[in-house]
Amino acid sequence: MVKITDVARHAGVSPSTVSYALSGKRPISEETRRRVEDSARALGYRPHAGARALASSRSNVLALVVPLRTGIHVPVVMQFAVSVVTAARDHDHDVLLVTQEEGEEGLRRVADTALVDALIVMDVQLHDPRLPLLRTLDRPSVMIGFPLEAEGLTCIDLDFRAAGERCVEHLAQLGHRVVALVGSPPEVYVRGTAFAQRVVQGFTAAADRAGIASAVHPCGTTPAEARRVAERLLSEQPALTGVVVHNEAALEPLVDAFEELGLRVPSDLSVTAICPDGLASSLRVPVTSVALPSAEVGERAVELLMRKLGGEAVPEATLLPPTLTRRASTAPRTVDPR
Numbered sequence: 362m363v364k365i366t367d368v369a370r371h372a373g374v375s376p377s378t379v380s381y382a383l384s385g386k387r388p389i390s391e392e393t394r395r396r397v398e399d400s401a402r403a404l405g406y407r408p409h410a411g412a413r414a415l416a417s418s419r420s421n422v423l424a425l426v427v428p429l430r431t432g433i434h435v436p437v438v439m440q441f442a443v444s445v446v447t448a449a450r451d452h453d454h455d456v457l458l459v460t461q462e463e464g465e466e467g468l469r470r471v472a473d474t475a476l477v478d479a480l481i482v483m484d485v486q487l488h489d490p491r492l493p494l495l496r497t498l499d500r501p502s503v504m505i506g507f508p509l510e511a512e513g514l515t516c517i518d519l520d521f522r523a524a525g526e527r528c529v530e531h532l533a534q535l536g537h538r539v540v541a542l543v544g545s546p547p548e549v550y551v552r553g554t555a556f557a558q559r560v561v562q563g564f565t566a567a568a569d570r571a572g573i574a575s576a577v578h579p580c581g582t583t584p585a586e587a588r589r590v591a592e593r594l595l596s597e598q599p600a601l602t603g604v605v606v607h608n609e610a611a612l613e614p615l616v617d618a619f620e621e622l623g624l625r626v627p628s629d630l631s632v633t634a635i636c637p638d639g640l641a642s643s644l645r646v647p648v649t650s651v652a653l654p655s656a657e658v659g660e661r662a663v664e665l666l667m668r669k670l671g672g673e674a675v676p677e678a679t680l681l682p683p684t685l686t687r688r689a690s691t692a693p694r695t696v697d698p699r
Contacts (some may be wrong), residue, residue, distance in 0.1 A: 363406040372400040427483040428462040432546035501669035515677040524651040524683040527561025528605040528633040529570025533571040536694035537603035547579040587614035606634040627692035647688035
């Protein structure tokens with residue numbers, strides 16, 4: 362392993378000069394600093410994390426707080442996590458993943474240590490119990506998600522309300538007059554999870570504006586639960602011709618269930634979704650969808666945090682507009698779809 366003394370010997374300076382040049386703790390001439398950096402790069406030297414933290418009063422570690430609660434779709438959560446980790450490495454930071462469902466207590470446990478410099482918080486609820494603590498922490502934070510009262514916080518996310526609206530508007534443009542939202546599992550709504558609630562708000566508002574009959578049905582994540590929801594929808598809304606799905610795990614089982622019940626997609630039933638592009642495009646019938654921009658959200662969350670750590674002012678709210686990609690699962694409503 363390359364040591365600081367190796368860098369000093371290679372650069373022709375003392376070990377203390379190397380330390381000062383790399384940490385910025387004392388002024389060093391530009392020529393010496395450049396020589397030290399060139400030697401460190403040539404030898405592949407990286408300061409020990411503990412020593413770096415002592416020198417800078419920072420750990421160069423971010424906490425990603427994402428409680429793995431029931432009803433969440435872990436593969437999608439991991440897409441966000443990978444994006445955060447990748448972006449953090451570009452800024453020479455590591456990421457501590459905090460997954461336990463401990464609420465404010467868990468957040469305080471992490472924040473009260475010297476383990477992390479800042480926090481990214483996911484799975485945000487409309488009335489999130491962690492908000493008072495986040496507003497008083499001496500460490501910067503960014504929330505991926507928007508609580509009902511976001512003043513004094515830094516939040517970023519897809520505009521989920523607009524995403525729900527965009528799906529309904531697309532179906533309305535195709536002539537559909539009876540639509541349904543198949544949403545997240547019931548426990549997600551019980552917790553008041555912000556993104557799920559906002560999709561419902563957007564879906565309902567857009568349907569009301571267009572004079573379309575609509576209904577909202579939470580759905581579990583198993584094929585059997587998807588089948589039951591499909592049967593219930595057709596029983597309660599026999600004229601149904603358009604569906605919006607906001608439940609990644611149930612999307613494919615729902616399409617299969619509708620077709621087993623005699624509805625062809627898209628000639629009898631148009632299906633849209635809010636989900637990752639990779640999922641929507643990979644199904645037997647590629648699904649028209651609003652993409653979840655996990656890579657962009659994670660990257661921009663880290664950038665906001667880096668700017669806050671650097672003392673810069675950042676916007677409190679960053680809402681990414683939805684982009685709908687039309688695929689084979691939607692078509693104009695026929696006069697007699699049955």
